[in-house]
Amino acid sequence: MTISREDIEKVAVLARIRVDDGQVSALEKDLGNILDLVDQLSVADTDSVEPMAHPLNAVQRLRPDEVTETNQREAFQAIAPATENGLYLVPRVIE
Amino acid sequence: MHNKSVAELSRELESGKISSVELTREYLGRLKKEDEQLNSFISITEDQALADAHAADEQRAAGKGTRWTGVPFAHKDIFCTNGVATTCGSKMLANFVPPYDATVTENFRKAGAVCLGKTNMDEFAMGSSTESSHFGATTNPWGLSKGEKRVPGGSSGGSAAAVAARLVPAATATDTGGSIRQPAALCGVTGLKPTYGRVSRYGMIAFASSLDQGGAMARSAEDAALMLNVMAGFDPKDSTSIDREVPDYTATLDEPLKGLRIGLPKEYFADNLSAAMEEQVRGAIREYEKLGATVKEISLPHANLAIAAYYVIAPAEASANLSRFDGARYGYRCEDPKDLMDMYTRTRAEGFGAEVKRRILVGTYALSAGYFDAYYLKAQKVRRLIQQDFIEAFREVDVLMSPTTPSPAFVQGEKSNDPVTMYLEDVFTVAINLAGIPAMSVPAGFVDGLPVGLQIIGDYFSEARLLNAAHQFQQVTDWHQRAPQ
Numbered sequence: 001m002t003i004s005r006e007d008i009e010k011v012a013v014l015a016r017i018r019v020d021d022g023q024v025s026a027l028e029k030d031l032g033n034i035l036d037l038v039d040q041l042s043v044a045d046t047d048s049v050e051p052m053a054h055p056l057n058a059v060q061r062l063r064p065d066e067v068t069e070t071n072q073r074e075a076f077q078a079i080a081p082a083t084e085n086g087l088y089l090v091p092r093v094i095e
Numbered sequence: 096m097h098n099k100s101v102a103e104l105s106r107e108l109e110s111g112k113i114s115s116v117e118l119t120r121e122y123l124g125r126l127k128k129e130d131e132q133l134n135s136f137i138s139i140t141e142d143q144a145l146a147d148a149h150a151a152d153e154q155r156a157a158g159k160g161t162r163w164t165g166v167p168f169a170h171k172d173i174f175c176t177n178g179v180a181t182t183c184g185s186k187m188l189a190n191f192v193p194p195y196d197a198t199v200t201e202n203f204r205k206a207g208a209v210c211l212g213k214t215n216m217d218e219f220a221m222g223s224s225t226e227s228s229h230f231g232a233t234t235n236p237w238g239l240s241k242g243e244k245r246v247p248g249g250s251s252g253g254s255a256a257a258v259a260a261r262l263v264p265a266a267t268a269t270d271t272g273g274s275i276r277q278p279a280a281l282c283g284v285t286g287l288k289p290t291y292g293r294v295s296r297y298g299m300i301a302f303a304s305s306l307d308q309g310g311a312m313a314r315s316a317e318d319a320a321l322m323l324n325v326m327a328g329f330d331p332k333d334s335t336s337i338d339r340e341v342p343d344y345t346a347t348l349d350e351p352l353k354g355l356r357i358g359l360p361k362e363y364f365a366d367n368l369s370a371a372m373e374e375q376v377r378g379a380i381r382e383y384e385k386l387g388a389t390v391k392e393i394s395l396p397h398a399n400l401a402i403a404a405y406y407v408i409a410p411a412e413a414s415a416n417l418s419r420f421d422g423a424r425y426g427y428r429c430e431d432p433k434d435l436m437d438m439y440t441r442t443r444a445e446g447f448g449a450e451v452k453r454r455i456l457v458g459t460y461a462l463s464a465g466y467f468d469a470y471y472l473k474a475q476k477v478r479r480l481i482q483q484d485f486i487e488a489f490r491e492v493d494v495l496m497s498p499t500t501p502s503p504a505f506v507q508g509e510k511s512n513d514p515v516t517m518y519l520e521d522v523f524t525v526a527i528n529l530a531g532i533p534a535m536s537v538p539a540g541f542v543d544g545l546p547v548g549l550q551i552i553g554d555y556f557s558e559a560r561l562l563n564a565a566h567q568f569q570q571v572t573d574w575h576q577r578a579p580q
Contacts, residue, residue: 008456015414015459016421017452018440027456033515034457040403041473044480051475052482054305054335055291055531056555061334075194081428090423091432 003031096121097261098578101166101318104264108155108165115155115165119148119209122167126211126262132239135247135257137172137230138180139212147209154207162321164207169266171254172213173220174200174309175298183300184218184228184250187420187427187446197298198330199267199309206325214266215253218448219417220274220302223520225252226511227450235282235504236260236579237545245504245545248278248520254312255282259579265313265322269299271306272405273499273524276536279312280499280548283538285565285575287311287319290556291531292337294323295330303412304335306405306528315575316537316565320344323558339556347559348566353387355564358492362398363523367501375540375547376498379568383496386567393491395484400477401526402518407461407474408529413451414458420446453514482530489554494564497523499536499548523550533558537565538574546574 008027012019019027073086082089096118099107107113123141130136144167151165175181175193177200182188196204203210217227224246225233233256235247247256251268255278258266268275270288279286287310294309301307311322324345329338357380364373380390422428422442429445432438447455461470488495501522510517527534532555539549549568553561569575 003460007460011456011460011463012440014463015455016418016436016439016443017447017455018444027453030453030514031457031460034406034453034518035460037515037518038403038407038461038470038474040400041407041470041477044397044400044473044477046473046476046480049476049479051472052479053475055482055529056337058292058335058337063331072194076424079190079192079194079425081422081425088423091434091438093435 003028003035097125099264100314101264101321104166105162109160115148115151115209116145118165119144119167119211122211122263129260129262133234133236133256133260134231135215135233135253135260135262136169136212137182137184137215137253140179140210143179144209144211151207151209161206163203163325165209167209167211167263168203169211169214169254169257169263170200171251171266171268172216173269173300174267175300176200176210176213179213181213181300182230183220184216184230185447185451186229189229189427191426193298195298198295198332199326200298202325208325211263214251214257217250217252218451219300219413220250220269220271221413221450221454222249223273223277223517224511225249225278226507227448229448232507234507237283237504240580241544244507246281246507248281248504250274251312252278255279255284255286258282258284258312258314261578265311265318267309267326268312269307269309270528271302272409272528273521275310275312276499276524276534276548276550277521279536281504281546283546283574283577285313285316285319285535285537287323287535287558287561288527288533289323289327289558290533292335293533293556293558294326295328295333295336297330297332301416303409304416305412306409308528315569316535316562317345317348319535320348320562320566323562342559344559344562347563350563351387352383352564352567355383355388355494356492357383357388357390358393358488358495359390360395360398360488360495360497361392362395363497367522368498369502371542372498372502372547375542376549379539379549380496382568382571386571391492393488393495395488395526397477397480397484398526401481401529402522404474404477404481404529405525406457406518407470408478410454410458411461411471412458414455414462417451417455422446450514478529481526485530485532493560495552497550497552499523499550503542503545503547527552531555533561535561535565537568538577540574
């Protein structure tokens with residue numbers, strides 16, 4: 001299966017990964033080969049098969065709606081790239 | 096001393112024949128001397144290890160020791176360790192020092208074990224050769240004496256190489272599509288992937304959440320049982336953890352195998368297996384027959400679709416899990432981003448390696464509008480068919496046996512430029528993760544001087560039976576005792 005340059009550029013935007021022009025050709029080949037591999041799935045007759053999301057058919061376990069976590073903001077922000085006044089600093093979004 | 100098993104070291108610590116500090120110093124010395132050519136560790140935590148060893152000796156002196164008190168081991172660098180860098184083999188997390196412990200880490204800490212450091216791995220556990228680590232490739236200790244640089248398998252290649260080279264008696268590992276069993280096979284050690292949900296995933300950096308499972312890498316099945324005794328159990332902090340009683344996995348190791356029904360999946364003994372590999376595996380199965388087991392051929396009709404299903408589901412889940420690495424709260428951030436989108440896209444382009452980016456892109460594509468049904472939904476349906484094959488098989492037999500890998504350890508660089516060829520390294524292991532059942536790899540011979548693994552596959556929560564079968568095999572063979580020169 002072929003995957004087009006446009007597809008790769010679109011997916012890269014969705015995945016939030018910058019892909020340079022020089023990388024697109026290699027990705028076209030690699031992703032095309034991977035999609036060829038996964039296209040083998042089309043031979044399976046799955047019309048009456050339930051999709052399997054969990055090997056043990058477990059359902060999402062819920063817990064009481066109670067606060068149990070303590071505030072660890074300082075510990076978490078100590079490993080952040082940039083913080084100020086207890087907030088995470090990121091580049092300006094609105095001019 | 097470094098040739099002793101966890102069980103033997105535990106007994107010697109208990110008898111006072113050696114102290115944990117002496118033992119830890121010996122392993123640290125060995126590690127610093129020998130690991131230069133293997134690169135099996137990303138970090139060595141010498142000061143913390145010696146402090147823990149002192150504490151363990153005091154605990155033993157006070158009569159409060161467990162089987163693990165004072166025993167050295169290592170963690171795969173995917174398990175969060177409070178105050179110790181946890182990189183997952185990635186530039187993205189090269190500066191990440193977690194403020195908390197994974198449940199597995201905490202369990203070993205509570206048991207008194209002494210962690211010597213964190214082992215190397217494929218970046219975010221994506222790989223079958225431990226060549227994609229940001230911290231350089233790990234080399235398989237087998238082959239080094241002939242001047243060959245071979246891969247240790249992946250992604251837990253650091254743990255496997257370290258155990259094989261006797262740099263640690265045991266190490267934790269994780270398995271998403273074969274990442275415990277495949278490196279165990281290529282390095283000639285024993286690797287156990289438990290049932291999905293048996294070991295907590297809390298604090299284990301997620302790759303594919305419905306497939307990832309923590310497990311054990313050790314020299315013997317007995318040591319793997321000792322590890323699983325520490326690792327297994329329900330964890331309320333992990334919503335995928337299973338609340339089910341945990342047996343003592345060492346209690347049934349000595350049970351005889353007479354009457355054990357072994358199934359050989361015919362699809363795993365097909366064209367892609369070399370004659371030399373098949374001969375070794377069939378030789379191991381004959382040992383089981385001598386121990387009283389019966390053997391029959393069975394079929395897993397959808398086995399040939401496992402790789403295809405896996406390479407939709409795993410990248411799809413990876414694309415979601417790895418979206419958290421955006422440079423905002425922790426980990427790598429690119430220099431001088433001009434706006435938020437620039438920060439996200441450049442951080443992720445610079446922080447992730449080639450294989451991780453490939454899988455994120457494939458996963459994003461498979462989940463995107465117009466392709467979801469054709470890829471992701473289809474793969475989840477095929478996954479059900481694969482699971483049903485195993486359920487059917489376990490109606491007829493107690494365990495399944497197969498080769499763990501199609502070939503012995505390959506030379507570094509041989510497959511790293513061809514993702515699809517690399518993916519086929521896990522052809523005998525991925526179906527087990529899709530079904531969520533447990534499996535082991537045990538050393539079962541050599542081809543061209545390189546180790547061969549026998550894969551033993553069991554029904555859900557049959558870890559005790561697998562360990563028993565592996566232990567009995569190791570009582571009548573010495574493949575697991577062989578060490579690289």
